[in-house]
Amino acid sequence: MSETAAQWAATLRARAEIDLAALEANVRVLRERAPGAALMAVVKSDAYGHGATPCARAAVAAGATWLGTATPQEALALRAEAGLPDDVRIMCWLWTPGGPWREAIEADLDVSVSGMWALEEVVEAARRAGRPARVQLKADTGLGRNGCQPGDDWAELVREALRAEGEGLLRVTGLWSHFACADEPGHPSITAQLTRFREMTAYAEEQGVRPEVRHIANSPALLTLPEAHFDLVRAGIAVYGISPSPELGTPADFGLRPVMTLSASLALVKDVPGGHGVSYGHHYTTPGATTLGLVPLGYADGIPRHASSAGPVLVEGKWRTVAGRIAMDQFVVDLGGDRPAPGAEAVLFGPGDRGEPTAEDWAQAAGTIAYEIVTRIGSRVPRVYRNERQALGRHPAR
Known part of the structure; x- marks a missing residue:
């Protein structure tokens, strides 16, 4: 990804970053298998x-x-x-x-x-x-x-x-x-x-x-x-670097690397008192005075509603959990008093290198499989490609 593209990506509401070098490495590993x-x-x-x-x-x-x-x-x-x-x-x-x-x-x-x-x-x-x-x-x-x-x-x-x-x-x-x-x-x-x-x-x-x-x-x-x-x-x-089954092993067990990283920019950070209801139905109320962060992704973008009150998100190096219902366009995380700036990155899933959740973590939270997590990410979320070849050469001979 060029410097200009990186600057553009940083201003997006949300983005699915696709590492094509990881995909190529996965294909090579699979060919060796x-x-x-x-x-x-x-x-x-x-x-x-x-x-x-x-x-x-x-x-x-x-x-x-x-x-x-x-x-x-x-x-x-x-x-x-x-x-x-x-x-x-x-x-x-x-x-x-x-x-x-x-x-x-x-x-x-x-x-x-x-x-x-x-x-x-x-x-x-x-x-x-x-x-x-x-x-x-x-x-x-x-x-x-x-x-x-x-x-x-x-x-x-x-x-x-x-x-x-x-x-x-x-x-x-x-x-x-x-x-x-x-x-x-x-x-x-x-x-x-x-x-x-x-x-x-x-x-x-x-x-x-x-x-x-x-x-x-x-x-x-x-x-x-x-x-x-x-x-x-x-x-x-x-x-795409995802294990077909946790029973078989993790991606790392097979030498694979997840290709997609899904993240968003926090749209709002605010202080709220204890007992404050969060999102539709008030299925979550704050246990005490805290800070809430608004993540501008929802089930219209493919974030599973079944992961309400369970989906993990990495914000400034700490795992947070979806607080209450995931709505059509947004959901909330309880930041526990921390105050990241609006625009701070919230990583829903990726390879796990930075301690972020993986697609498998979201699958567990939603009671589904990682296939569904990545496949359902909708067209409102721009794909940002890293390590994309400018011209396609002939594939290597077998």
Whole structure:
């Protein structure tokens, strides 16, 4: 971040500072964890709230050769705007009937197909586009969400995909699935899903499918299940330096560093007497004469209301706790008699280097997971990028 940008950032009501050097370092660590597989950096939901285009560019610069999104619209925007090298693959997997199949084919995206309705739509779009679609067949190995059921449904999908491939309408580029409980060490579903995945991919290959990649490993499987790495690993939350589960370890345990720091400038500091009610419903009243600090962030910015009276904030080196209800645009902390100046920094979460809370601390306060904490930070909060590359070079060779 330049000096001018730093001065601008300091005047903001609030800001989410994104350290792209940390993101690149995380990608390199994750590649080392799966040395025999290519790495997909998942940048869905605006890169988990961090900003899809800058994060995609940083991930590719650090060696990611695939990018993943949920919706085709996310993938199309990346292809159009990110200025990525031509050999970076982009995959999207959350389709509904009538989706932009033709646009995806023309943008050279890999599209996921879980059932016959989707295969029929992508084949028709390929006919209209006059070029083959890149299709990845998704197997439901036990998660019970998207994906084709084993047995007759899988046999039909494989058969018809091969028929369309024979007609030059598509290329089956991948076979894939997703874990349900990889973030729960020892869960019996992990072995069961791996077995089912091997069975379903073996069947497809026996029928003549020649995929470029087979993949099932998400962040927790990448970090803890080398037998699940196959040809490609999909790193989501770990790219952003957050552990996929406290049970598995902290970010530091895996050599990862949180990428986002969320902070705000105190809008007001004032003296109040004991017994003073704070925020809606007076769920907090001051136990004695004290000072209150107003933090200009609220649930409209993605601060979870469920963390009322619990969310931690660092102000001038001390942890404070949200006092009372978090409102739409603001919340209050009890400063215990300290008097920081208006404009002083209040850090909600970050890497923890300065003793500040982490996204995991907020997740615990709100009864949720750290994924949700970073992903829900809204568009009213500017993203301020540090260590952003001015030009994207080609990614390192594997």
